[in-house]
Amino acid sequence: MSAPATPGIALDAVDTPALVIDLDPFERNLARLMDSIAGRDVRLRAHAKTHKCAEIARRQVAAGAAGVCCQKVSEAEAMVAGGIADVLVSNEIVGERKLARLAALARHARVGVCVDDASNVDALSAAARRADVQLDVYVEVDVGAHRCGVAPGEPARALAGHVVEAPGLRFAGLQAYQGAAQHLRSMAERREAIARAAEAVRVTRAALESAGIDCPVVTGGGSGSYPYEVDSGAWNEIQCGSYIFMDRDYARNEWGAPLPRFEHALFVLSTVMSRPAPGRAVLDAGLKASSVDSGLPQLWNREGLIYTRASDEHGVLEIAPEAQAPALGEKLLLVPGHCDPTVNLYDWYVCVRGGVVEALWPISARGAIY
């Protein structure tokens, strides 16, 4: 798809629907995270599944990130092609075709991957040997999210031992991400969930230590909880992704010290395409312009306009009686409900500063789900 804007034009002249980054808050978010871990014994491995954009990954590395993580081999390929030298696929990769691509990528960058199954370790080892490369392998531990991962302690130790013995693989540490904690609304709930996850990490590290297995890295943590991970001392790498953009779902969380409050920096620009009744306006941004899996988008800086209904290509706004009603053709900004799957709908970021388009960045891993 062609880009909906060119540098130098006003935001209001951008074709819609368009995915907009407001560069000032975006850059403040980048800096705010690095500031928040300055002097701590932890590094950032920024999650590229959020933005799927090598331009942004390069900015994260320039700001101090050790590298990025991805969820898919094709995402990792896009990041390496974009100049990122250290990529962790923070996920299990299964299937011979995918493993061969992952191993091939390790000729061009430092590549890591997660495991939670011994037969998968064997398949990874075979792929690495065929490609004559070494892969960093992290044992994923289920620290409370109950998605992938082996149980903490002895099961994780046993799998790590299997990795240590496997040719072509290097045991790099533990993947310990408590994804289910990120959107627990109260800070107390998140703190408590991370405390339990930290205990699971400690039990596992002790089991590794007693088996004489060195564990260089414990990686995990997300934008909604990472200061708790850092304070616990159990992690030495964090995987924040959403902090660069934030979204409406994260905004529903309770925020306060020690959690930095990041700013909304990602928006969907839309046009009022119909004004069929006094209390109703219809936007040209529906389900194909903003993912609603975590709730509807929200109008930005327009009191009294409520996005109440999304169909494939329409968003229905309710206009409160006291609100300033939008005109036909007016352009309005929306904060997406969930940034990651919304980004995956677009081919371009329209990057804006002070209401003027400064750059277009291709979303180079859009659709990279393989």
Next chain:
Amino acid sequence: MSAPATPGIALDAVDTPALVIDLDPFERNLARLMDSIAGRDVRLRAHAKTHKCAEIARRQVAAGAAGVCCQKVSEAEAMVAGGIADVLVSNEIVGERKLARLAALARHARVGVCVDDASNVDALSAAARRADVQLDVYVEVDVGAHRCGVAPGEPARALAGHVVEAPGLRFAGLQAYQGAAQHLRSMAERREAIARAAEAVRVTRAALESAGIDCPVVTGGGSGSYPYEVDSGAWNEIQCGSYIFMDRDYARNEWGAPLPRFEHALFVLSTVMSRPAPGRAVLDAGLKASSVDSGLPQLWNREGLIYTRASDEHGVLEIAPEAQAPALGEKLLLVPGHCDPTVNLYDWYVCVRGGVVEALWPISARGAIY
């Protein structure tokens, strides 16, 4: 993104997640709809927003469709580029840049568009005159969906009169789509909603007639209701889209004569990427592989496996105690919750017959939201 398969390989060798069309039920769906309106005073204008694929549009026209409809100018551009000669944008188009593109397209095909606002009619007329083309214009009537559209009767007549007077425009008829009726679960509710919509159409046609305005076409109707529209005699064109694929949301409807029961023909192929616990499996298909706006995807032909949770790149399956548990690396088919926004996530259809890949079709209007 490169295609996840090549013709001739087995379905089980396709990389995942992949969007799969099972060609036998797909072709039966194409024929079943045409059979159901044979001999009736109505034609099909198939909705291309469902499939976003010129290959499929050409098959629909070959099967007897008069043309296609689209929701976006960029979708219409993709259809005309793919050889479709008659395209209706069944939606309001606002903004000078989009109107100029719409008018330019009318040099290459018959192009229609909907209106619900007099100032938009003027803008359309100006764009048509600048491009030296004639556009077919349909007045959209709100027949119960309460999205876009003018009120039935006199307001619709007044806007049609405005179109009749506008240079460069031809009043082509009424857009009367009761989208809100498509997923009313009981047939009685849908029949009743369409009866009310038909009454709104009759009132409007009477107003046009008394003003001496000819109304060649009344277009509308969807896969969940169209036999009611046809039986009412108020419509002479239907806009079914989902009938080619069906989805889980449509499957939840009550079906029976006069509504043909279409078959599931669209699937997401996914791989079991983790078997972390006896009762749990994790698929590599989450929010970026299947839109969940209308509910989670459903396992196809695998009793006792329930897709219970979607995150960005994971789908968590619950395995019932009596079910055949899936193996790590096993490939499973899912029926998407909602076909249209799921299609928009992919670049390719993997077309399969009898378990073998027969063709790859590019989703040429994927991401065409402008």
